[in-house]
């Protein structure tokens with residue numbers, strides 16, 4: 001039985017494959033096109049999937065689209081005619097998007113795959129989020145919270161197992177308000193909410209939180225004052241103007257932010273106070289909502305999906321302030337996960353006792369790597385070499401898996417920056433050792449070098465760590481590791497005596513974002529480093545998705561001061 005899940009047209013286009021009840025492949029389209037959050041028809045991902053798994057049209061049993069395009073079409077135009085009628089530019093853009101493309105999504109899939117339209121179905125946006133979480137969790141009984149900016153009409157939905165308990169409409173979307181504030185802070189909405197979250201840790205608590213005046217929790221509902229921010233309309237430009245009227249002028253995105261996780265003290269930055277203010281109200285609303293509606297005392301498990309589930313500070317706060325100590329978040333909680341949720345709606349629940357598999361993306365193309373390496377001459381190398389990245393030749397080693405783990409651990413211990421391209425790529429926003437850059441976690445110098453010379457990443461955004469379960473028990477305050485600890489989905493407080501051990505990857509509030517490991521190659525590598533901890537960041541340049549192709553990874557290695565790269569069974573070392 002072959003089931004494909006597909007989503008595109010809105011945020012992150014993606015494709016998933018379930019074969020005989022097993023999730024085999026999931027990937028975002030942006031990994032192939034290198035356009036972050038690419039929402040176009042996932043042509044490249046589908047082509048890759050069909051070729052890689054040798055799937056013919058007649059072998060496809062079902063295709064499920066992770067959205068109800070007809071309901072969404074009606075909803076968007078209904079909203080337009082009720083609230084935005086005289087906005088001509090919005091009408092043009094809406095018509096272009098819907099009549100030109102989105103409304104014909106199902107037909108387009110059928111044509112591309114060369115299958116009958118009868119094989120294609122679609123499901124509600126929030127149901128797809130819910131299935132991506134609940135159907136992969138090990139929970140028989142669970143509440144499942146979808147934290148979205150806007151789905152089809154709803155912003156927030158709560159299910160008890162498969163039954164919808166409560167939903168909140170877009171006009172009271174707390175996630176949308178968070179995105180709007182992200183925009184006001186000068187960052188990209190629907191993309192840089194984690195930057196707002198990172199900035200919030202530098203903020204000072206405002207005497208009167210402005211968002212508390214316009215967001216309230218009453219009788220189980222989250223309410224946003226529409227006389228201040230009118231979300232009945234879908235006019236994003238009007239929303240930001242309303243927010244400016246309320247808070248003052250937006251931050252100019254070119255204004256430098258002089259904050260750093262690596263400093264013990266930072267100058268006061270007013271915008272950080274507002275980042276903290278929205279983070280606090282966001283946490284308060286979601287926790288109030290959960291505690292109000294999750295009344296069944298027999299259920300102690302909580303699934304969370306939707307883009308809001310990527311707020312790792314919220315996840316810890318839920319654990320600390322609700323009855324839920326066991327939280328499950330899927331690999332891609334945002335809209336990239338809709339394709340998987342859609343496919344799961346046909347296959348049914350697949351949760352089992354093994355850990356959630358994050359490694360579902362594209363494979364290492366070792367032949368392509370060998371071609372590039374064999375074509376490199378000394379002139380090419382001197383072109384790539386620079387003041388901060390000096391080398392004159394490359395050494396290539398072929399080692400066994402256990403030898404590779406020992407060798408790379410030793411390199412980490414010796415202050416080297418190591419890139420990993422190993423096995424299938426990660427599905428979802430986190431680099432978890434398959435397409436990662438790693439180094440010692442106890443070196444601020446190395447962390448700064450990665451920030452300034454490789455990633456071009458703002459120093460107020462903290463790095464994450466990968467560490468063994470045993471080490472996590474020793475250094476983290478929390479001892480109860482639910483599945484979110486294995487996928488960098490929660491932040492965690494570090495005991496004070498261990499702050500220096502993770503000084504390259506600890507935030508200003510002494511939290512870190514951990515990935516615990518317990519088996520496999522990456523675990524073996526980490527186990528053999530001096531402290532059983534590494535700093536881990538995604539293998540990409542700032543503003544781009546994770547390196548999809550091995551060739552891109554190799555080029556990033558050549559032009560930046562990464563010392564060593566693992567490419568499947570090859571290790572390439574700069575000399």
Ligand SMILES: [Fe+2]
Nearest residue numbers: 148151306335
């Ligand atoms: Fe969504």
